[in-house]
Amino acid sequence: MSGWYLWYNRANSDRALGGRCVVSTEALTLKIPDSLARELDSVGEGLLIDLLERGLREFKIEQALDRYGRGGISFGAAARQAGVSQSELARHAYARGMEPPFSAETLAEELG
Numbered sequence: 719m720s721g722w723y724l725w726y727n728r729a730n731s732d733r734a735l736g737g738r739c740v741v742s743t744e745a746l747t748l749k750i751p752d753s754l755a756r757e758l759d760s761v762g763e764g765l766l767i768d769l770l771e772r773g774l775r776e777f778k779i780e781q782a783l784d785r786y787g788r789g790g791i792s793f794g795a796a797a798r799q800a801g802v803s804q805s806e807l808a809r810h811a812y813a814r815g816m817e818p819p820f821s822a823e824t825l826a827e828e829l830g
Contacts, residue, residue: 775801779810786811786818793819 750758758766782800785791791799797807804818811818 779807782807783811783814783816787816 779800779802782791782796785799786793786796793807794804797804800807802810808818
C-alpha cells in the first residue's frame with residue numbers, strides 16, 4: 719500500500735482581515751493500493767477533485783436510498799439528505815429497481 723495525499727483548498731472570507739479571502743489548506747491522507755496510486759499519478763488535480771465530488775455525490779444518493787428503502791425516512795427526506803431533487807432521486811431509485819412514490823411535487827419537477 720502506498721501513502722497518497724489529497725489536498726484541497728477552502729476559501730474563507732474573514733471580516734477581521736478586512737474582508738480579504740483567506741485560503742486554508744487541509745490534508746487528507748489515504749492508503750490505497752499501488753496500482754491505483756500509479757493510475758492517479760497520471761491524472762491532473764482537477765480530475766481527482768471531480769472524481770471525489772462524483773463519488774461523494776453517488777455515496778450520498780446510495781445512503782439516502784438505503785435509508786428510504788428500510789423505511790427510515792420519507793422519499794422527500796431522502797432527497798434532501800442526498801442533496802438532489804425528488805425527481806433526480808426517483809431516477810436513481812428506478813435504476814436500482816426501486817419503485818419510488820410519484821408525488822405532485824415530483825410531477826411538477828418533471829414537467830419543469
